[in-house]
Amino acid sequence: MASPLPKHPQLRGNYAPINFEAVCQDLVIEGAVPEGLAGSLYRIGPNPKFVPDQGYHWFFGTGMVHAFHVNEGKIDYVNRWVRTPKFESELAAGTSLPMSIVVDPETGQLQSDRRNGLANTHIIWHADQLLALEEGSHPFTLSPKTLDSEGYGHYANGLSGPMTAHPKIDPITGELHGFGYMSDALGSASMSYHVVDQQGVVSRSDNFTAPFAAMVHDFAVTRDYVLFPLFPLTFDFNRMEKLGSPFAFEPQAGAMIGVLKRGDPISEIQWIEAPVCFVFHYLNAWNDGEQITFDAIDFSVAPNFPDTDGNLPGFTEAQGTLTRWQLDLATGAVERTPLLDLACEFPRIDDRYAMKRHTQAFLATASQRQRGDGGLFHEVTHLNLESGATQVWDAGLGNGVSEPVFVPRHARADEGDGWLLATVYEATSQASSLVILDATAVSQGPIATARLDHRIPFGFHGSWRANE
């Protein structure tokens, strides 16, 4: 018999999981789906089937995928759990099970099981496969229409260690660049750099040692360089008893950015000292010779994690700021400039501009954030980085928007000329919808809203795959 959810801030409201899988055909749509928009929006997030009585963290819930299939003005919806071995074991046991940790037979050290993870963080399309990603594991393949689980090892079979949920796909070569952290063992400073070719075959997988062991959620790639920014969300098993988490923000550990020229041997990686702060996500990066620019959502500390004394971030510290980083490789100088005076996260670009200079940014923002709102973003914002102009659509205070995913109007459309797709949680009706916005006229609001009868719990990331 299933039990009620434990009382926990990350299990309340729209953080609470839903307990079903569904197929909804031909959703009711207000407005009209734009002609020419045909494909699937995939979203993923934590949605545990079983929740531990104690020690739950939003980041550690089993992944559920939501797909909106858009075709000829109609939209179908399907949601499925990602059936990792851990999920299947929990289903068989009828209860939540701990993270799957294995002992390395050669070193005796502990590491996460690469093929028994949570698959809850990002969902992307690469090498003709739909991949659910989570940073401690390998990519997990799903069927693109039905979301049936196909499993680990169908993609990048030769990966030696874990792979980030934020790999970067080179729009010119079709290659995917990724990395892993704590690749050898939990708590170790070992990291890895992976390249997977457009057929899904690992073409490069190199190990290196970072200055210290930390959680590294995302990274940045330009046409010529790969950047591995390292912020002090450090790891120590001994913190578990006192803090309830092995990860804690430890500013004394400093911050470093590893820089590697693409194609150079991993031994050429150069570490540059950086200001101490915390970043989960990067918008994009480019370089002009040895001048590297990247845009990031900066936090003064690591949100959602304690410091080494167990103090959780205050309200102001937990707000992210879109910030431009400029790095001079010749001198090692790093400069930061805030770009937007709005609490924000989940930054996206027009992906055709990945790794080169971008001028348009799309974000989830919260101009009216309130204490106790659970980190809700209630707006979709377009920022023109050349003019500084913003366009904002407010979904309504108390409602929550997801990361906005950009879809170009057609293959040769200008940068930022297209649509934004996001899911919206409406608090009063306890239901979610898919909204389609004109990316060039965001403040005019949705041009189409496809309504579900249920809510999609707050999740992390998503992608668009155009129909062929």
Ligand SMILES: [Fe+2]
């Ligand atoms: Fe992320």
